[in-house]
Amino acid sequence: MALTTTMIGKTVLITGGTGGIGRAVAVDLASMGARVGITGRDRARAEQAASTIALESGNSAVDVFVADLSSQAEVRRLAGEVLAVYPRLDVLVNNVGGFWAHRRVTTDGLEHTIALNHLAPFLLTNLLLERLITSAPARIVTVSSGAHSMGRIDFDDLMGEQDYSGERAYNQSKLANVMFTYELARRLEGTGVTATALHPGMTNTAFSAEDPSRKMAPIVFVVRPFMRSPKKGADTAVYLASSREMDRVTGRYFVNRKSKKSEESSYHAETTDRLWQVSADLVGIPADTAATRAKASS
Ligand SMILES: NC(=O)c1ccc[n+]([C@@H]2O[C@H](COP(=O)([O-])OP(=O)(O)OC[C@H]3O[C@@H](n4cnc5c(N)ncnc54)[C@H](OP(=O)(O)O)[C@@H]3O)[C@@H](O)[C@H]2O)c1
Numbered sequence: 001m002a003l004t005t006t007m008i009g010k011t012v013l014i015t016g017g018t019g020g021i022g023r024a025v026a027v028d029l030a031s032m033g034a035r036v037g038i039t040g041r042d043r044a045r046a047e048q049a050a051s052t053i054a055l056e057s058g059n060s061a062v063d064v065f066v067a068d069l070s071s072q073a074e075v076r077r078l079a080g081e082v083l084a085v086y087p088r089l090d091v092l093v094n095n096v097g098g099f100w101a102h103r104r105v106t107t108d109g110l111e112h113t114i115a116l117n118h119l120a121p122f123l124l125t126n127l128l129l130e131r132l133i134t135s136a137p138a139r140i141v142t143v144s145s146g147a148h149s150m151g152r153i154d155f156d157d158l159m160g161e162q163d164y165s166g167e168r169a170y171n172q173s174k175l176a177n178v179m180f181t182y183e184l185a186r187r188l189e190g191t192g193v194t195a196t197a198l199h200p201g202m203t204n205t206a207f208s209a210e211d212p213s214r215k216m217a218p219i220v221f222v223v224r225p226f227m228r229s230p231k232k233g234a235d236t237a238v239y240l241a242s243s244r245e246m247d248r249v250t251g252r253y254f255v256n257r258k259s260k261k262s263e264e265s266s267y268h269a270e271t272t273d274r275l276w277q278v279s280a281d282l283v284g285i286p287a288d289t290a291a292t293r294a295k296a297s298s
Helices: 020-031 043-057 072-085 112-134 146-150 166-187 217-226 230-242 269-283
Strands: 011-014 035-040 062-066 091-094 138-143 193-199 252-255 258-260
Touching (some): 020 043, 020 230, 035 072, 062 072, 112 166, 112 193, 112 269, 138 230, 166 269
16 A cells, blocks of 8 residues: 555544654555544654654644543543544544563552553543444544453453452453454444454563563563564554445454454454443443444344
């Protein structure tokens, strides 16, 4: 897909657009003519990122939204601001994610990895769903990881209270991204809104740099020469967000622009539905919002 694909007239929101893969997605989609909203936790850093994205893409339509997505109140405020500013939303790219070797708890009292990597995109997507549906055809693209294949949803200890390992929490959250996508696709059938997930490939970013233990640092040091550039890491997300070939393609997981089979358990409809219900409880929304009611009850 050349960058000649046009996104003129489309509005895209990318979480975590100030660095890494999200920023590279923003540059490419803005280069195609989209109005792009990026999110970050610090206004000055986000505005600086927005001006460099505008410069690199030649498109000044880059908006900044400030929110720490580990807090549900901040996710709700972000959604409110996006709804106030964007009368239409054509693409949502759920990109933010992180790794913590030692268990941490968010302001909501939830384990940080599942809160940031899964519950934040779950809540944000649900709060923006009506706007995406009224903008259809629209797309929801969620950045998961190949690590999802080592994941298991531990419903008895989702928050890692009994036993925590950073790897297990990360793998679980990335499996949750894939399951969320499949369940979302099922619930959005017939709305014209698609949901896809992807593995970006090992990409040279600041990923895991905020983990105080720096547990990943020696591994990253060794594999860095083999890692992709952020632009290459962004490629599949950009493809899913913009390519005409992806019109109407939904409920699939992609690697290097190709649809791939994900971990077997991700296809268990009972488990994806259960994860949806549990997640809805944890973020305090009804499991069957108006947007998803028809399919959930059919
Ligand atoms: N890099 C890889 O090799 C790799 C491989 C597989 C999957 N992935 C997935 O790709 C996604 C992007 O990763 P990346 O490598 O680009 O990571 P990254 O470089 O660490 O991403 C940084 C972005 O995330 C934002 N962010 C971090 N914590 C946040 C929070 N609490 N609230 C709001 N925004 C926050 C940062 O914004 P500010 O700092 O400006 O707030 C920044 O824009 C993740 O979901 C990751 O799991 C990455």
